[in-house]
Amino acid sequence: MNKTPCFPPVFSGSALRALGRLASVVLAAMMLLALVPASALALDTAKCTARPNGSTGSEVYGGTETRVTWEGQAAADEAITGLSIVFPRGTTFNDDTTGKARITLLTADQSQRLGFLDADYSLDGETFTATLDEPAQAGGYLRVEIYGVFFPVAGGEMALNGSYALEDGTTLPVEDIQPLTVTGVSTTGQITSWLSDQEWVQAWNSNRFLRMFLNPVIIVDSFPIVFQGFLMAVAIVAIAFPLAIPLGLCLSLMRMAKLRVLRGLASLYVNVVRGTPLFLQIYIAFFGLPLAGLSIDKFPLGVIVLAMNSAAYLCEIFRAGIQSIPAGQNEAARSLGMNAAQTMIFVIIPQTVRRVIPTMTSEFILLYKDTSMLAAVGVMEVVMYAKTIVASTGSITPYIVAACFYLVITLPLAKVVGRLEARLAGGGRRRKRQGGAGAARPLQGTDSAGVTAYVTDALTSQPVIKNDAPDAGR
Incomplete structure (x- = not known):
């Protein structure tokens, strides 16, 4: 019979009892540590905000003064003696930023203000530092308000960093500062911000009439916005007028046609269009066509x-x-072998265009001004943009800016029309003085060998001699 071998025990009874006592001590220590509240490792940020600095809305604009408010909760065993906040590169401050800054001690639930804390404030570049005269209450809830802050004009996500000091001189980072969203400011915005601070502008706007009709700040602010409508109006006219020229020419030829049907159709169209207001025609097109099932975008429909x-x-x-072209011009052209179409295209129409250029320019001016009526149906042209700004500012100034954009086109063109009319009138007087017995007639025969015809040049209205005499050898 085999016997099981016996091994000596690894631990004696006394050793096992000692290990048990050690394990009990460790377990008790762990339980005590669990009951003791843990100390915070850093000053936790509750929130960080910037006051909106636009005329409307809740946006924060770069390059414009704002106030930054930081709030944080200190740990129960932390008595803070100083706080520093580092702003993004390019941030600037007012001269009185350190004089207006303040630190407020609140209850943990922020429901009650315990008082303002005395502190010394300083600026070093983009770093704002507050040094407390006395350590803040341990575990206190702090609110820091920094006035006169100007974020970079370019805007973007502004990341702030911070640190705080304790009584023993330890410096720890401020945790969880959320970045601030800052809207970039254009050059126009910078100018308006500068104007708003000028004393002469404030004195100017103190007058109710000037503030309502000629507010310098609104003039600068609305200029780039209304300019977009100006481009739209110019685009509409630049497309509509070239389309109207051939259509108008065709209608004029139809009105002078021999066929009664063509004359009747052209006369009906012209009389109806000229006899009804353009405003009514716009309403019929923009509101009537959709009801008939025909939907066209606003821009092309306005052009049409x-x-x-x-x-x-x-x-x-x-x-x-x-x-107005003398009948002799037609007779001279026909005598040269031109048919009716050639006579109209090469002789009559060129002279007609030259004579009606001043009147056509006046029609272009009227058409450009008529684009303002499209604002009633929502086309974003000059008046529509100005109307939008007026609704938000309550000032009539944007309408004055819109009027300037109309005058930019109409005044130079009116000057051109005047010069063209004067030039045409002067040319007519010169030709009249040069006339008389020796003046060229529309058609003049010479001899049986050939025909010498005087046809008025289409561009200069000067007689051009065309010699159709056969060669001597024929």
């Missing part, structure tokens, strides 16, 4: 309405110009 309206007026302008 203005082009069709202007074509009716250009029709009468071209018709009057064609009828």
Whole structure:
């Protein structure tokens, strides 16, 4: 029979009892540590905000003065003696920032203010530092208000950093400061901000009439916005007027056609369009066509309405110009072998265009001003942009800015029209003085060998001699 071998015990009874007592002590120590509240490792940020500095809304703009408020909760065993907040590079401050800053001690639930803390404030570049005269209450809830802060003009996410000092001289970081969102400011915004601080602007705006109609700040602020509408209006006219010219010319030829049907259709169109207000035509197009199931975007529809309206007026302008050409011009061209179409294209129309250029320029001016009516149907042109700003500011100044954009086009063109009319009138007087017995007639025969015809040049209105005599050898 085999016997199981016996090994000596590794631990004796006394050793096991000692290990048990040691384990009991360790367990008791761990339980005591669990009951003791843990100390905070850092000053925790409750919130960090910047006061909105725009005229409306809740946005914070760069380059404009604002106030930054930081709030944080200290640990129960931390008595803070100093606090530093580092702002982003490019941040500037007012001269009185250190004089207006303050630190407030609040209850833990922020429901009650315990008092303001005395402190010395200093600025070193982008770093704001507050040194307390006496350590703050341990575990206190602190609010720091920093006035006269100017974030960089470019804007963006502004990350702030911070640190705080304890009684024993230990410096620890401020945790969890959320970045601030700052809206960038354009050059126009910087100018308006500068103007708002000028004494002469404040004195100017103290007058109710000047503030309502000629507010310098609103003039600068609304200029780039209304300029967008100016570009839209110019684009509408730049497309509508070239479309109206051939349509108006075709209508004028139809009104002078021999076929009664063509004359009737052209006369009906011209009389209806000229006899009804453009404003009504715009309303019919923008509100009537969608009801009929035809949907067109506002921009092309506005171009079409203005082009069709202007074509009716250009029709009468071209018709009057064609009828002002002497009948001898037509006879001279026909005697040279031109048919009716060639005569109209190469002789009559070139002279007509030259004569009606001043009137066409006036029609262009009227068409440009008529784009303002499209604001009633939501087309974002000059008046519509100005109307939007007026609604938000309560000032009439944006309408004055809009008027300037109209004058930029109309005044130079009116000057051009005056010079063209004076030039045409002067040319007519010179030709009249040069006339008389020896003046060229529309058509003049010479001899049986050939025909020498005097045809007025389409551009200069000067007689051009065309010799159709056959060669001597024929």
